[in-house]
Amino acid sequence: MIRNMFRVIVVAAFCCAAASAARAADKIALVVSTLNNPYFVTLADGAKAKAKELGYDLVVLDSQNDTAKELSNVEDALNQNVKALLLNPVDSAAARAGIHEAEAQKVPVLTLDRSAKGVTVASHIASDNVAGGKLAGELIVQQLGGKGNVVELQGQPGTDAARDRSNGFRQALAAAPGLKVVASQPANFDRTQGLNVMENILQAHPKVDAVFAADDEMALGAIKAIQAARLKIVVVGFDGTPDAVAAIKNGTMYATIAQQPSLIGSLGVEEADKIIKGQVPPASIPVPLKVIDKKSLGEP
């Protein structure tokens, strides 16, 4: 009897081990645009942590911002019989070829952070830049009590991020007729240009109450201009870079809207897991953004 029980236990343990060994062999690939940028390193780390938790073997391949390298990475991944492909494209328009190859081999593709144009994928997971711009606008409306002059520093014209963040910001401001946008100028996601453009704007409009910059680099440049003019202006940025967090701590910047790259990575693996188990995910999954200000940093 006891011997039988022992046998059962041994067999059961063996089966479990075999099952988990089989599961561990299930591979997911993450082809990431570049690992030379802390944002995407964090994204990959989020995916790795989730893959470990769910028992997948995650292969991470770095495309080094090169579309040709990306295609060969995708091919290498498909040769390793991955169960799903997480793709963070170098370029939206150039990702098609790789996705078609994955489709031909019946491997589901999920795009992360950047979408792919002209193809349908199983799911697209990215931050909602429109919602982020709106969040920034609402912060400014709230902080100014719905009245005052506002400046918008836009990102590189023609990029999705610049357009979406601006649109969201305008949506929030539409609800506050007391706020006037006195200038809306591009500073191309660049700190030097943020400084120069803000200096110029302050010459034409000395009375500015708040600035929304579509990224932290421009916000930090604008802050230099504001400090030189000895003014006190509410500045809200976007991204949550370490420099911006430091500026919020020392009080020169009011807030920033942070993307959550780690969450994008981990949601990617989570959705891939669902697809592998036979579920159908939504075509697009917006990843929430969060406000970083003194309060959220736990400072008085």
Added chain:
Amino acid sequence: MNPLLRFLSQNKSLIGLVALIVAVSLASPDFLDVGNLLNVLRQTSINAVIAMGMTFVILTSGIDLSVGAILALCGAFAASLIASGSGLLIATLIALLAGLGLGAISGLIITFGAVQPFIATLVSMTVLRGAVLVFSNGTPIDASSGAASNAFGNLGAGYIFGIPIPVIAAAVVFAGCWVALTQTRFGRFVYAIGGNESVTRLSGVNVTLIKIAVYAVSGLLSALAGIILTARLESAQPNAGLGYELDAIAAVVVGGTSLAGGVGSMTGTLIGALIIGILNNALNLMDVSSYYQMIAKGSVILLAVLVDRRGAQN
């Protein structure tokens, strides 16, 4: 000829500058404000300093594409030296010497390697851009801490007798470059090499040395621009100076210097840099939509060049 007329005929881009100033003052009442004019000069100073070095290079019928990368790398050197507690003099001196040396290396490749200036400086640009990323680890270097950080920040944001320090630096550089180009043998050799290199060589001028020197000067002035830019932001950006080579070349060409070499002036370059700087300022003052800004910039640069060429033919 009366001296004023001669000056005007040598600097036809001045007409373009005056026309632009009149147009902008009419379009935006904020432009002629003293504060704004100092602001324009301060913003122009960085491009002007680079463009003055570029003028020597272009006069020898060369080109220097590495100026933006040298600016970024030397700015990063200065920032990290300041952050690690070095004195102001040591930090700026090391950054300037680095710029001089890096420029000289381009010159050596061009002369001893017999490589086209475009290719040689394209290589320098690419390698040095990589070097900035390696050195800075791809993140901004904060220069707001360290014993000399206040003095360093003052280089970018400070004033002497009400004039911004970057503007004074650019004025000193202009004076030095003007003297070197018009009053010294070095300047005459620079023009001569651009006019006819082999004849210059045959008449016993050390062409190799002069050519290495112009790239070294261009590197030195790019480093100075990098120091000013880094001081203004109190932070060195890994992508600082991206595309600055094109702004500098535009300033030189708008100022009437020929890309074929041998013809041009330092005053013209100063005017060219001012035209581009005023244009950037005016587009912001008038709140021109982002989509139209580049069209406006391109059109004005074309107009300035056309005025200059037409004048040259008459």
